[in-house]
Amino acid sequence: MRPSFVAVVYLALALGAYASPSPWVVHERRTSIPTGWSHARKLPSSATVPLRFGLTQGNIEDIEKHLLDVSHPDSPNYGNHWTAEQVAATFAPRPESIDAVYAWLMGSGVGPERIKMSPSGSWVEVTSNIQEAENLLNTNYHVYAHESGKEHLACDHYHLPAHVAPHVDFVTPTIHFDAVLSKREIPGDIGLAGDSAFGPKTTGETIPDTSFTNDLKDCHTTITPDCLKALYNIKYTPVAGSKNSFAVVQYTPAGFLQSDLDMFAKKFNTGWAGKPPKLVSIDGGVVQTTNRSFEYDSEASVDIEYSSALLTTKQNVTVYQVGDLVEGASFNNFLDALDASYCKFAGGDDSNYDAIYPDTAKGGYTGKAQCGAYKPANVISSSYGYNEADLSAKYAARQCLEYGKLGLMGVTFVSGTGDSGVEGNRGMCLDSKGAQVANGTRFNPTFPGTCPFVTAVGATQIKAGGSVTDPEIACKDHIQSGGGFSNYFKVPAYQKSAVSAYLKSHAPKYPAGTYNITGRAYPDLAANGAHYAVAVVGKFTPTYGTSASAPVMAAMLALVNDARIAKGKKPIGFINPTLYSSKFAKSFHDIKSGNNPGCGTNGFSAAAGWDPVTGLGTVNLGSLITEWLTLA
Numbered sequence: 001m002r003p004s005f006v007a008v009v010y011l012a013l014a015l016g017a018y019a020s021p022s023p024w025v026v027h028e029r030r031t032s033i034p035t036g037w038s039h040a041r042k043l044p045s046s047a048t049v050p051l052r053f054g055l056t057q058g059n060i061e062d063i064e065k066h067l068l069d070v071s072h073p074d075s076p077n078y079g080n081h082w083t084a085e086q087v088a089a090t091f092a093p094r095p096e097s098i099d100a101v102y103a104w105l106m107g108s109g110v111g112p113e114r115i116k117m118s119p120s121g122s123w124v125e126v127t128s129n130i131q132e133a134e135n136l137l138n139t140n141y142h143v144y145a146h147e148s149g150k151e152h153l154a155c156d157h158y159h160l161p162a163h164v165a166p167h168v169d170f171v172t173p174t175i176h177f178d179a180v181l182s183k184r185e186i187p188g189d190i191g192l193a194g195d196s197a198f199g200p201k202t203t204g205e206t207i208p209d210t211s212f213t214n215d216l217k218d219c220h221t222t223i224t225p226d227c228l229k230a231l232y233n234i235k236y237t238p239v240a241g242s243k244n245s246f247a248v249v250q251y252t253p254a255g256f257l258q259s260d261l262d263m264f265a266k267k268f269n270t271g272w273a274g275k276p277p278k279l280v281s282i283d284g285g286v287v288q289t290t291n292r293s294f295e296y297d298s299e300a301s302v303d304i305e306y307s308s309a310l311l312t313t314k315q316n317v318t319v320y321q322v323g324d325l326v327e328g329a330s331f332n333n334f335l336d337a338l339d340a341s342y343c344k345f346a347g348g349d350d351s352n353y354d355a356i357y358p359d360t361a362k363g364g365y366t367g368k369a370q371c372g373a374y375k376p377a378n379v380i381s382s383s384y385g386y387n388e389a390d391l392s393a394k395y396a397a398r399q400c401l402e403y404g405k406l407g408l409m410g411v412t413f414v415s416g417t418g419d420s421g422v423e424g425n426r427g428m429c430l431d432s433k434g435a436q437v438a439n440g441t442r443f444n445p446t447f448p449g450t451c452p453f454v455t456a457v458g459a460t461q462i463k464a465g466g467s468v469t470d471p472e473i474a475c476k477d478h479i480q481s482g483g484g485f486s487n488y489f490k491v492p493a494y495q496k497s498a499v500s501a502y503l504k505s506h507a508p509k510y511p512a513g514t515y516n517i518t519g520r521a522y523p524d525l526a527a528n529g530a531h532y533a534v535a536v537v538g539k540f541t542p543t544y545g546t547s548a549s550a551p552v553m554a555a556m557l558a559l560v561n562d563a564r565i566a567k568g569k570k571p572i573g574f575i576n577p578t579l580y581s582s583k584f585a586k587s588f589h590d591i592k593s594g595n596n597p598g599c600g601t602n603g604f605s606a607a608a609g610w611d612p613v614t615g616l617g618t619v620n621l622g623s624l625i626t627e628w629l630t631l632a
Contacts, residue, residue, distance in 0.1 A: 022162040024138050028392055029157035030175040032435030033144065035428060037152070037177060040145040045131035049141070049153065053101055053124040054169040054398060055093035063091070063404045064492060067453065070408065072494070072577040073584075078632045079570035081410035084372070088341035091405065092121055097167035104164045108136055120341050137171065144177075152177065170394040177390065199254075199299045199383065200534075200545040201419060201478050207533050207540040212267060220462040222542070223532045225268050225309040228552060230468040231528060233622040236559045238314040240566040246311060246558040247280070247318035247377035248303040248551055251329050251384060255287040255321070256300035257537065264305040264535040271313040277304055278318045280374060282337040283329055283357045284365020285321030292537050299383060302534045302548045307381065307555040315558065318377055324365035327355035331384075331448075333369070335402050340372025342402050376411045378561050378571040381554035383416040383547035387424035388447040389436050393488045396447055400489065404453035407574030412561075414554040416546030417449040417456050417523045418482030422515070423598035432513070434487075443484045443515045443599055449522045450486035455575055456522040457553045458483050458614050459529025459546045460591055474594025474606045474613045475529045478544045481596045483604060483612040485519035492520060494577040498610035506607040514601070524576055526591060526614035527553045556621050563625045572628060579616060587623040588616045 033039070069077045082090075098117075101124050105115055110132075116125045130141055138159035144152045158174045170176075207222060219227035228234065238244065250256075258276055265272035279287065288296075300319070308317045322337075323329025332354045336343045357369040388396060403413050422443040423429055429440030436444060449456035459475035459482075462468065475481050485491075491499055499521045507517070527549040534543040561571045578584060591614035596603040604612040 022164075024159040025162045025165050026157055027160045027165055027168070028170060028175050028394055030392065031433045034177045034390060035426065035436055036147045037144045040143045040151065043130050043141060043143055043153070045129060047130050049128055049130055049133045049173065051126045051128050051133055051136070052172045054171070055097045055101065055122055055124065056167050056169055057091040057122065057401065058094040058097075059090050060401060063401060063408075064452070066090075067404060067407055067574050068493065068577055071574040073581050073631050079573070081570065081573055082408045084339065084341070084409060087339075087405045087408055088120070091341070098124070100164055100167045104161060105136075118343070120343055122341070137174070139174070169398050170392065176392050176395050199295075200302055200543045200547040202294055202298065202541050202543050203478065205542055207542060209540070212533070216468050219468050220464060220466050221531055223528055223530065225270065225306065227468060228306070228310065228528065231472070232556065232618060233620045234310060234556065234559070235622060236563060236625060237312055238559065238562040240562045241315040243565050244315060244558065244562050244571075245318065245377035246307065246315060246379050246555065247320050247381070248300070248307060248554075249320045249322065249334060249380060249382045249384070250300045250303070251334075252285055252321060252323040252325055253288050253291060253328065254296060254299050255289065256297055256304055256319075257289060257292065260297065260301050260535040260537065261304060261308075263538070264301075264309075267535070267540075268309060270309045272308050275313065277308065278316050280318055280320050282320055282322040282370055282374070283333050283355065284324030284359065284367065285329070286325060287319075287321055288325055294536050294541060298534065298536050298541070298543060299547055301536045302532060302543055303381060303383065303551040305534060306532070306548065307551045310552065310555040311558060315562065320380075323355055324357075324359055324363075326361045326364040327357075327359050330354040331399060335399070337370040337373050338376040339402065339405060341405075343369075343371035376406060376409065378410065379412045379414065379554050379558045381414045381551040382448075383545075383550050385415065385418060385425075385449060386447050387428060387436060388445045388450055388486060388488055389424065389430060389434065391447060396451075396488050400448065400451035400453060403448065403451050404574075407453050410571050410573040412554070412557055412572055412575055413454050414550050414557065415449050415454045415456055416482075416550035417458050418446040419459070419479035419529075419545045419547075420482060421480035421596035421598035422484050422601070422603040429599035441511075441599055442513060443603075445484050445486050445519075445522070446482050449482065450489055450520050452489050452492040452520045452576070453574065455553075455579075456524050456615070457546055457550045458523035458526040459549045460526045460614055460618055461528055461530035463593075471589065471593070472528065472591055472618060474591060474596060475544070476594055477530045479529065479546075480598065480603070481523070481526065481529065481613050482546060483523050483596050483615070485516045485521050485612065487516050487519060489520040490518060492576070494580045495521060495524075495610070498580055498616070501609055502607065502611055506605065506611065508602070508604060510601060521610075521612055523612075523615040524579055525553055525588075525616055526618050528618070553619070556619060556624070559621065560625050560628050564628060567629060569629070569632070578628075578631075580610075584624070584627055587620050587627055589618045589620065591617045
C-alpha cells in the first residue's frame with residue numbers, strides 16, 4: 001500500500017516542497033494533565049522520538065450504516081456478518097490519505113527511506129528527533145512523571161497542516177496518557193487494561209459455609225446461580241456447544257485459582273469441578289498463582305464461576321489471558337490478537353501505549369506479538385475499563401471503531417459500566433474545563449461502555465427483604481451502577497427514540513453542562529450486581545459490581561446464540577439495534593427504582609422505559625430466546 005518512490009516525489013514536487021504550506025490547525029488538545037502526572041523536564045533536542053501517524057480509515061463514516069444492515073431485526077441482511085477480509089478491505093485507508101501524509105513529510109525534509117508503513121497500511125512511522133518532531137507538529141514536548149515513578153513523553157497540544165489533518169486520526173506520542181505502567185504490584189494502581197478500581201468490590205467478610213441453602217428466600221442477601229436462574233428465567237440447556245463459543249478477558253497479573261473454581265463448582269453442583277476453562281494465552285498470558293488476594297483473583301473468579309454455572313458443562317468457557325507477568329497488556333494487545341487489520345507495527349504496538357512483544361526483560365514473553373492469531377468468540381465479556389477522559393476523543397474513537405468491526409464479524413462484545421455511578425474511577429468528576437478532579441461537578445463517563453458498538457451492562461439488586469419475584473432496584477449496596485452520557489460519542493440511531501423519551505420525561509434538572517444530553521447513552525441492559533457468593537482464595541466472599549453483571553449477561557446471550565445455532569441460524573452479533581427495537585420490549589424487566597449518585601448529585605434515577613442507570617432493564621431469557629428465534 002506504500003506509494004512508489006516516483007509517485008511520492010511527484011506529490012512532493014506538486015506541493016512545491018511546501019513553499020506555500022497550508023495553515024496549521026490544532027489536531028488535538030488536552031486541557032489538563034491526568035491525575036497522578038506532572039511536568040518533569042524537557043528532553044534534549046537531539047533525543048529520538050518514534051512519530052506514528054494513524055491514517056484515517058476509508059469508509060469509516062459508514063460503519064454504523066453497515067452495522068445496522070446486518071444487525072437491525074427489520075433488515076433483509078440480518079445476520080449476514082462480514083468476514084475479516086471484508087472488514088479489512090472496506091476500511092483500509094484510502095490511497096489519497098497515504099499520499100497526503102507521505103508528500104507532507106517529504107516536503108518537510110523527511111527522506112523517503114525514513115518513512116515506514118505498517119503491514120496493515122493503517123499507520124505511517126517516522127523516527128525523528130525532538131526538534132524535528134516539534135517542527136513537524138508545531139508543538140513542544142515534555143517529559144511527564146507519574147507518582148509511581150513511570151515517565152512518559154507527551155505534549156499539551158499539536159498541529160497539522162489543514163490539508164493533512166483530514167487524513168490523520170491522531171499522532172503518537174502526543175497528548176495521550178494511556179501510557180504503559182508496570183504490572184500492578186500494588187493493587188489499585190492503574191493497569192494497562194484500565195483501572196483496577198473498575199473491578200469487583202467486597203466487604204472483606206467471609207460467607208459462612210452454613211449460610212448456603214437451596215432456598216431462594218435468601219437471594220436478597222446472597223446471590224447464587226439458582227438466584228440468577230430464578231430472576232432471569234434461565235431454563236435453557238445448551239445443545240450446540242461444539243458450534244458456539246464464549247469467552248471472558250483477563251489481563252495479567254489478574255488470574256484465577258483452579259482450587260477456587262472447584263470449590264465453587266462443588267458447592268453449587270455445577271459439574272465443573274476438576275474441569276478448567278479453555279485457556280488462550282495472548283502475548284505470553286499466564287495465570288499467575290503467586291500473588292493471591294481478592295484484588296488479583298476476584299475478577300477472573302466471578303467471571304468464570306458464574307458464566308460457567310449458567311452455561312453448564314455443555315458449553316466451553318474460554319479465558320483470553322493477555323500479557324506476560326513483566327509487562328501486562330492493554331486493550332490494544334488483546335484486539336490485535338483477534339483482528340490482524342488492527343495490528344500496528346509489524347504485528348506489534350506502540351511502546352508509549354501498549355505492551356511490546358517480544359519482551360526482552362528477564363522472564364518476559366519472547367515470542368512475537370500475536371496478530372490476528374485467534375478467531376474471536378461469538379460472545380466476549382470484559383469487565384475492565386477507563387474513565388473516558390483518561391483517553392483523548394480521537395484515541396477512544398479509533399478503538400471504538402474496532403468494536404464496531406467485531407460486531408460486523410458477528411461478535412457480541414459486552415462490557416461492564418463501572419461501579420461509581422456518574423463518577424469515574426477513583427471518584428473523579430470533571431471540572432468546567434474537562435479536567436478530572438475530586439471535587440468536580442460534571443459527570444465522568446466510563447469507556448468502553450460509552451462506545452456505541454459495545455453492549456454496556458449496569459447493575460441491579462434485590463431490594464432489602466425482597467424476593468426473586470419482586471422487581472429489582474438499581475444497585476446501591478457498596479456500589480452504584482455506572483451510567484450516563486458520553487462526552488465523545490454522539491447518540492447512535494438505534495437508541496435515539498428511547499433516550500429522547502427519557503430526557504423528555506425524566507431528565508434531572510442540573511445546571512447546563514453537567515452531562516452531555518447529545519451523547520451516546522449507557523448502559524443498554526442491567527443484571528444483578530450485589531451480594532454474589534464468589535470463591536476467592538479459598539473462601540466465599542461477598543462480591544459486588546458490574547464486573548459480575550457483565551459476565552452474567554454475556555452468558556445469557558451465549559445461550560441465545562446456542563438456541564439459534566441449533567436451529568441453523570447465525571449468532572446474534574451486535575445486538576444493540578435489536579435490543580432497542582419495539583419487538584423486544586416485552587423481554588425486559590423494567591427497573592423503575594433507584595439512582596446512581598456522584599459528583600455531589602443524586603445522579604440519574606431509574607424510570608419507566610430506558611434510563612441511564614439500568615438501561616432497558618434486566619432480561620427474561622426465555623422471552624429473549626423466543627424472540628431471537630423469530631429472526632432470520
